[in-house]
Amino acid sequence: MVAAEVAQLSSGWFLENAWLIGLIPAVGFAVIILFGKKLPMQGSEIGLGTLGASLVIATGAGIQWMQRTNSAETEEAAAGVLRGVARALPRASEGGAAEPFIEPVSSTWVWWQNSGLEFGLGSSIDGLSVMLLWLVAFISFLVQIFSLDYVRGDRRYTHFFAAMTLFSSGMLIMVMADNMVQVILGWEIMGLCSFLLIGHWWEEEANSVAALKAFFTVRVGDVGLLVGTAILFFGANQYAVDNLDTNGFDLDAIQAWALSGQASTWTIVMAAIALFIACIGKSGQFPLHTWLPDAMAGPTPVSSLLHSSTMVVAGVFLVAQIYPVFWEGFNIANGGLSFIAVIGGITIVISALLAFVQDDIKKVLAYSTVSQLGYMMLGLGVGAWLPAVFHIFTHAFFKCCLFLCAGSVSHSGSHHSFDMKKDMGGLRKFMPITFGAWVVSTLALTGVFPFAGFWSKDEIIDNVGNNGYTFLFWVGLGGAALTAGYMTRATYLVFFGEPRGAAAGEHHDDHVVHADDHALVGAATHSLSAATNTDDGHGDHADDDHGHGDHGHDDHGPHESGKLILFPIVVLAFLATVSGFTNATPLGESWEQFKKYVEPRPEAVAFDAIIASGPGESVQLVVPAVAPAVEDDGHGEGAGDDGHSTGCGRGEPEAATACFFPAVVHAEPKFAKILLSLAVVAAGYAAAIAFCIAFYKRRDPRLVGLTQRSRVARAGYKFLANKYYLDHLYEKIIVRGVAHPIADAAYWINQKVLDGAVNGVGEGGKRAGNWVYDNIDQKLVDGAVNGSGLVASESGHAMQPMQSGKVNQYGALLFGAAAVGAIVLVILNVS
Amino acid sequence: MTGLIVAADGVNVAQNVGFGIIAFGMIFAALCVVSTKNVVHAALWLVVVLGGVAAQYILAAAEFVAVSQVLVYIGAVMVLFLFGIMLTRARIGSEEGLNNTGWQLGIPVALVLLGLMSYVIVDTVRDTIIPDRGPAPTEALADQILSPYLVPFLAISFVLLAAAIGAIVLARKD
């Protein structure tokens, strides 16, 4: 058919210069840092301007990508391919006609080379990356508009915008990467910026601790990224050099290698596990999710950006980008119960449960994000690639909107407090626009028809069931009910009921009184961060035009926020309503824009068609595909199971061809399943509303104080309030239990072995005698006089000579140990 | 040990003899560096070792490295050492207590290392003969530095810059 035809796909200026999208904010960052303070708006205009420019280019690139996809179709039609209705066809693997693989548009330069190995830097744009580029640029732009008002008067205003701009830039650079090295670059830029931004108000210790925790927890995962990249490189390099004339860092080469059937199973399994550990850390999956809620210590715009489109999405994106590695590594094709799906399922449930016991509005949202990321991972883990990616898209809008609403509430409604129980309540009358946006986003998040989350989340759940994971299907549904529950609780506490604390215009600076109130009201309720977050930004807003610094009660009353805050919220709320229609599967296939433009086509490409653009640069293809002659009659039958044993990712590709994406299965929408999930969500809502009214409004005696009366309830509550004791595990058990014994052992060796060898037994005996004399004899007598503190200090001094601290001995130990190690290696080698 | 194998097959005898003489001088000088009681003498013995290394480079046809060795080590580093000795007011005459209390520990460690390395070296390159080559043109060296090994070169530049700044910061009097 079109095997040898050269079809010229359309491209365009925006697609070919998409690298500007990431570069412009990076340059903007440098400008802000260097000149920001001298500019009239203290650098914020640069941040807005650069992100605006990125947004324009990303939009252009998106439109041109769609044109490119469409052009493939017309080319095919011109080539005489028999086609049915333009788009209403299932994939070839599902029995439909083959659609050509649309190759990414690459423009890369050699960044550096080292003895023949070249590393590219630039952009490789396909459907997934252009979608995320646009999303990141758009969300970042809106969040920066929001920040103009929100952080006005902050003492590090310029630095805030600089870090925000670099943060977006890091994500953009990662998304458009065409090789793993660039992915790591963007990934690490984001890690650094998240540290800077979470610790933005580092004067308070809790904030800097949270920043450190975020940094180190993610770092644990980052080791996985480095290891995984190394494994992939050594695994894929030979294949890439032989067949694609590139190297093992190239993302396309990695994808092709993973699907080639030549990869050894163990290599790919180890790579997949290592990379997924990185994604666990970055995307806050169980058990490394603990940093995400603590990251709420940063300013609200940071949380908003971090949780919607950057940072946490990076992990999900990485899985989606090099999906073939996970597809093969975890045997998703054959319905294996993958590591990803299990982690995703666990994360959904545990974080949704945690969201119930939070008093801090931002922490509720943080756990909600963790839970939603669990959905995305679950989707990817069971082969539902498209719904998971679609969920990234819709989730970004409503989660960003929710965070901005929370920021708006704290900015204008509760006087910089985020504590729902103390300082909020009844705000719907004062902040109608914020309330409206919150409700819309909540409905979207919980998946109520026809808001965005309904189309994406239900798609994931539906596909999980369709791919044969019945248990995880129910986990997903249960998670949806839990989502409805905790969001109802948050909504009720913030916007309904009687105004409390700052929301009631109460004098705000009496933290002591508040703390006492808190202790009385919430007996076991002890949110560690509540007090901290209450203080956020206090000093920073002293010169705010709202007059928050004054203590007149009139100024303290809740009111609606300014236009700069409301504008992004309204835009996002609008998108939270309508963005679901971009891939509304149940409405018919003509609505499936994501399937058409974002999902790569699982078709094999002949090696001949791959133009070698030189090692280190990305793979470029010009020929659509070797379109296998597939008759047009197989489509539309059943749930699309026809192609299970053939197609990309279901077996080795034909000789001299490469696959870049596995043939994933798409579930047929079923009315009954939609009704089921809507019913589950409705049940969640009903239960939660009933509970809220009974507990918070009527103070139903059967519920109030349940945690005090019932042992089971109290244990459950404490378990949740302590976040499953994971932090205890990490800090008390792992750090104390592993790191300290090693240090102790080293100390012991230092003390006994080294000093013993040098000083000899006699010297040691003499010291021991001295020690006994000093401590037992002298100190027991003098102890009563001098006090115990002095005893401790003096015994420390007495111990001092026994410690080594001699550099030379360390040197001797170092060389000696190296020699011994080398001897062992030599012996092993010889024998 | 090095002087023992003077005239094997295919070996340039004159070169080998020269190597042996220089090597013995270097080893003797190196032993003096680590055993003399006089700090200034130690520095002067070190000059002998470094000069010997430069001579060996010339024997191995690495003339550019040899010249660099003379310029950098004997010209600059040794002057630094002498300044360091003077500024820390070491006595010009001999000095007691140049060694640690646990200095004996160094002997077994060094001997074990030497034994290990000798075994491995002899085992690996037993009869390998270095062919006689003409001196490598400096131009080729420059090509190597400025194309395939450019990244390490840039890294070195940063290190040198950082070292210069660091040394100034550390040594200046506040």
Add this chain to the structure above:
Amino acid sequence: MLAVNFLLLAAVLFCIGVYGVIARRNAVMVLMSIELILNAVNLNLIAFAVMNGNQDGQVFALYVIAIAAAEVGVGLAMVLMIYRNRKSIALDELSEMKG
């Protein structure tokens, strides 16, 4: 010339340097011993370069020389500072690194 000669000379120099690092008390002397070690490594690099008939080893020998110069500069600056602060450069009197 036999390769083993070169490598053995380097090994001997290296071990003498190691002994010096361990045995010496004066910080400047320790730095000198480190120079011995670095020169031993350089000898190895040159030997391998000439064995393989390319310049890679020479390039890295040059890099090592540069690094050694930086190391001596920083090291001596530290020694000077230590001397100014405590009028002694005996390493066993420095107790800040006590475990």
